Amino acid sequence: MAKDEVILLDFWASMFGMRLRIALAEKQVNYEYKEEEGLLNFKSPLLLQMNPIHKKVPVLIHNGKPICESIIGVEYIDEVWKDKAPLLPSDPYERAQARFWADYIDKKLYDSARKIWGTKGEEQEAGKKDFIECLNVLEGELGDKPYFGGDNFGFVDIALIGFYSWFYAYETYGNLSTEAECPKFVAWAKRCMQRDSVAKSLPDQHKVLEFIKVLRKKYGVE
Amino acid sequence: MGDVKLLGLWYSPFVHRVEWALKIKGVEYEFIEENLQNKSPLLLESNPIHKKIPVFFHNGKPICESMVIVEYIDEAFEGPSILPKDPYDRAIARFWAKFLDDKLQAIGKTFFFKGEEQEKAKGEAYETLKVLDNEVKDKKFFVADKFGFADIAANFVGLWLGVFEEATGIVLVTREKFPNFCAWRDEYINCTQNKEYLPPRDELLAHFQARFQAAAAASK
Numbered sequence: 001m002a003k004d005e006v007i008l009l010d011f012w013a014s015m016f017g018m019r020l021r022i023a024l025a026e027k028q029v030n031y032e033y034k035e036e037e038g039l040l041n042f043k044s045p046l047l048l049q050m051n052p053i054h055k056k057v058p059v060l061i062h063n064g065k066p067i068c069e070s071i072i073g074v075e076y077i078d079e080v081w082k083d084k085a086p087l088l089p090s091d092p093y094e095r096a097q098a099r100f101w102a103d104y105i106d107k108k109l110y111d112s113a114r115k116i117w118g119t120k121g122e123e124q125e126a127g128k129k130d131f132i133e134c135l136n137v138l139e140g141e142l143g144d145k146p147y148f149g150g151d152n153f154g155f156v157d158i159a160l161i162g163f164y165s166w167f168y169a170y171e172t173y174g175n176l177s178t179e180a181e182c183p184k185f186v187a188w189a190k191r192c193m194q195r196d197s198v199a200k201s202l203p204d205q206h207k208v209l210e211f212i213k214v215l216r217k218k219y220g221v222e
Numbered sequence: 223m224g225d226v227k228l229l230g231l232w233y234s235p236f237v238h239r240v241e242w243a244l245k246i247k248g249v250e251y252e253f254i255e256e257n258l259q260n261k262s263p264l265l266l267e268s269n270p271i272h273k274k275i276p277v278f279f280h281n282g283k284p285i286c287e288s289m290v291i292v293e294y295i296d297e298a299f300e301g302p303s304i305l306p307k308d309p310y311d312r313a314i315a316r317f318w319a320k321f322l323d324d325k326l327q328a329i330g331k332t333f334f335f336k337g338e339e340q341e342k343a344k345g346e347a348y349e350t351l352k353v354l355d356n357e358v359k360d361k362k363f364f365v366a367d368k369f370g371f372a373d374i375a376a377n378f379v380g381l382w383l384g385v386f387e388e389a390t391g392i393v394l395v396t397r398e399k400f401p402n403f404c405a406w407r408d409e410y411i412n413c414t415q416n417k418e419y420l421p422p423r424d425e426l427l428a429h430f431q432a433r434f435q436a437a438a439a440a441s442k
Contacts, residue, residue: 092297
């Protein structure tokens with residue numbers, strides 16, 4: 001069997017990159033992690049070559065072929081390394097629901113969260129409100145289940161958990177308590193953090209806060 | 223097959239994607255017309271998050287988001303495959319479907335908005351068309367020389383975009399600027415394979431002409 005070459009082009013603080021790190025860890029796939037070191041200031045030739053359309057990380061590169069967009073990457077990982085740790089459910093209806101929620105997270109959560117650390121005044125307040133609302137909706141979907149996937153950690157959990165590493169930053173800049181506003185969400189997140197694949201894939205929240213400080217200066221928010 | 227229903231409107235490109243998939247699979251379904259000016263309890267109950275059409279029902283269970291529905295139809299029903307079999311080709315198909323879906327908003331804004339927002343949207347639309355023009359050069363289908371998932375997602379840029387342009391007089395696509403896209407689009411709306419699945423262009427045009435005229439009259 002030919003040896004698989006798997007490279008993950010990523011940035012340590014990217015909640016999207018974290019999705020792929022977790023998926024690869026769940027599948028116990030060996031890969032080379034390549035950091036886009038200068039992400040804030042320039043894009044490497046490799047990134048521009050592998051993702052010419054969006055020029056964004058993460059990019060999964062399997063035997064030289066790039067897969068862009070993190071959710072698409074997670075599905076690809078699930079389909080290629082299908083013999084262990086299924087990430088999507090097997091029932092088509094459950095799969096459709098999982099894809100729906102991953103899409104919801106991508107459409108709603110990032111933008112509202114960005115407003116919390118990236119804006120001030122009215123825009124920030126609106127962002128805070130939307131962010132909490134989003135998390136409450138997700139709590140509703142989680143219900144009493146241990147994971148979004150039910151008894152098993154899966155696709156939606158992977159799509160969402162990376163945001164948790166930014167929570168200390170959201171709380172600091174947004175002056176909010178996620179534990180108070182969405183306790184169920186925080187309980188779920190802590191449960192996920194007990195998994196090796198997650199704990200190893202998420203950066204320290206304080207490190208993320210320092211990074212956001214730099215971002216805010218760069219975007220003139222400070 | 224089970225009980226299959228589709229909640230939507232005939233002129234919506236999102237709803238049409240689902241109909242296309244169902245027709246490919248030969249699945250019979252009941253079409254329920256929605257009223258977006260006065261949203262039905264059915265819509266609000268079955269899609270409380272987005273409150274949008276299409277909503278697809280299989281044996282009473284709802285699924286929302288057009289391309290999520292298309293993928294479900296591919297998995298749940300027998301018949302020709304909509305997504306390719308190879309995982310890498312599937313990833314490429316999903317990539318283009320997402321691109322086409324994400325960029326749709328900006329293109330739509332060009333026609334439905336005015337002033338600064340319209341100008342900004344136009345700029346984004348040109349960027350999108352540039353990418354598409356490059357991608358469809360000498361290609362009939364998006365992935366692996368076979369009609370599928372991404373081509374269904376392309377219905378908006380393939381048919382609706384031209385209809386919007388004609389209905390409003392706002393032209394984004396010219397042969398000089400986007401020659402490959404024009405060639406791809408001509409083939410897309412005229413080839414026998416697609417013609418039987420696309421809604422009649424003249425009916426779409428009449429509908430949107432009336433809609434744009436009404437909007438113009440209302441804003442005076």
